[in-house]
Amino acid sequence: MSGVCSWPTWSASSTAASSSRGLPLAWVGSGALACWGGWLTLAGLTAGQDDDRAPTGLMSVTYAGQMIVGLLVLVAGAYFFSERAAARREA
Known part of the structure; x- marks a missing residue:
């Protein structure tokens, strides 16, 4: 069936590739989320x-x-990256 979209196949290499791209994006997004929430909280606390x-x-x-x-999410990402670095050092 050409031209029909198929479900993605999950293999170890495709999962590793998607997590290696998705995790840094989640890390940056969580940092932005935490900083924006902190900024709005600070602004709210200073308002009379x-x-x-x-x-x-x-x-x-x-x-x-x-x-x-x-x-x-930031802490989970830090934990994941530290475990990943430790696994690379052992290998």
Whole structure:
């Protein structure tokens, strides 16, 4: 059947290639997510309570969630990269 899209085949080499590209992108994305959440939290903390631009409670929880998710992905990426480096040194 030519011209028909087929499901990708998963092999060790294709999985390694996709994780070697996807993990750095996830790392950069998590850093951006954590930094943006931190920046918005800092901006919200410096706004006065009577200020119209002060964030609502839901916005503050959302910013905190952004920072937590970003930092979790960052830590998971650091762990993965350290394990990968240790495996390369042993080989």
